[in-house]
Amino acid sequence: MNSSSQYTSINRALIVGGTHGDEMSGVVLAKHWLKDPSELHRKTFTTKAVIGNPLAVERCTRYIDMDLNRSFAQENLSASESESDPYEVKRAREIYQNHVKKEPVDFICDLHNTTSNMGATILLCKAGDPFSLHMANYLRKNCLDYALPSYVYLIDTKEGENIYLQNIARHSLALELGPQPQGVIRADILSRMRNLVNCCLDFIDLFNQGTEFPCFELEMYKVASKVDYPRDADGEIEGIIHKELQDKDYLPLKPGDPTFQTLKGTELFYDGKEEIYPTFINEAAYYEKKVAFIAMQKIHQVVPALKVQG
Numbered sequence: 001m002n003s004s005s006q007y008t009s010i011n012r013a014l015i016v017g018g019t020h021g022d023e024m025s026g027v028v029l030a031k032h033w034l035k036d037p038s039e040l041h042r043k044t045f046t047t048k049a050v051i052g053n054p055l056a057v058e059r060c061t062r063y064i065d066m067d068l069n070r071s072f073a074q075e076n077l078s079a080s081e082s083e084s085d086p087y088e089v090k091r092a093r094e095i096y097q098n099h100v101k102k103e104p105v106d107f108i109c110d111l112h113n114t115t116s117n118m119g120a121t122i123l124l125c126k127a128g129d130p131f132s133l134h135m136a137n138y139l140r141k142n143c144l145d146y147a148l149p150s151y152v153y154l155i156d157t158k159e160g161e162n163i164y165l166q167n168i169a170r171h172s173l174a175l176e177l178g179p180q181p182q183g184v185i186r187a188d189i190l191s192r193m194r195n196l197v198n199c200c201l202d203f204i205d206l207f208n209q210g211t212e213f214p215c216f217e218l219e220m221y222k223v224a225s226k227v228d229y230p231r232d233a234d235g236e237i238e239g240i241i242h243k244e245l246q247d248k249d250y251l252p253l254k255p256g257d258p259t260f261q262t263l264k265g266t267e268l269f270y271d272g273k274e275e276i277y278p279t280f281i282n283e284a285a286y287y288e289k290k291v292a293f294i295a296m297q298k299i300h301q302v303v304p305a306l307k308v309q310g
């Protein structure tokens with residue numbers, strides 16, 4: 001592919017921590033940057049830090065009424081105010097109105113932790129944005145030590161169906177770092193996230209200054225399906241994640257490999273026909289979503305060269 005993608009320069013960036021109130025790396029960093037934003041300063045654009053879900057942060061819980069990171073559907077953002085709206089729908093609207101509506105934000109970095117063993121996961125909500133794909137590539141090449149596994153995770157949302165915070169910016173990515181328990185701050189993960197955010201800003205600065213990023217091929221993991229725990233007739237979990245599958249995020253799961261073990265001593269095996277790559281294995285926040293792990297497909301995408309317009 002010879003054509004290059006051109007976008008206008010980035011003028012405004014938003015770093016959002018505490019989209020989930022108990023994912024502490026982003027909460028601590030956003031609070032720090034709200035008090036002292038000097039670290040976020042770059043010559044060619046402005047950056048603001050925001051706490052996504054302040055009430056959930058205060059209570060150190062994921063959310064109050066519903067998941068904020070599923071509340072950014074266009075119909076929520078454009079609907080008129082209603083007292084009966086869930087807190088997170090009101091908050092999504094508020095974030096949109098305060099930070100996007102008057103003057104569009106060009107880039108959002110959304111900070112998350114997972115309890116799963118997912119290393120440094122760079123999570124994108126749309127496949128067709130070469131800017132974010134180049135940024136993901138830049139982070140993987142320049143900002144992570146070689147010992148740490150890093151992955152690009154794609155939720156390929158359809159046009160008009162994006163319900164994530166990433167919906168409200170021209171370009172975006174989420175950092176999903178783990179494993180870290182909910183409500184806990186690990187120094188290694190905190191410094192990794194801090195480094196990655198700074199690298200996102202460095203990338204934007206280079207882009208704004210006219211750096212051309214050449215065409216490349218990117219390996220990504222794309223969401224294929226969600227897998228629930230085995231349940232009994234009452235809907236209670238009957239089998240837990242198998243000890244052989246625990247912590248094996250992004251490693252291939254082949255037909256016949258163990259997936260769950262029951263308290264009665266039975267083992268269950270993956271009965272799909274094709275190899276998959278499980279992620280969010282045993283994620284604490286996904287028990288209520290009835291998700292034991294998310295099955296991914298490995299894909300490769302050729303990303304055209306990138307240069308600022310004009």
Ligand SMILES: [Zn+2]
Nearest residue numbers: 020023112113
């Ligand atoms: Zn999260």
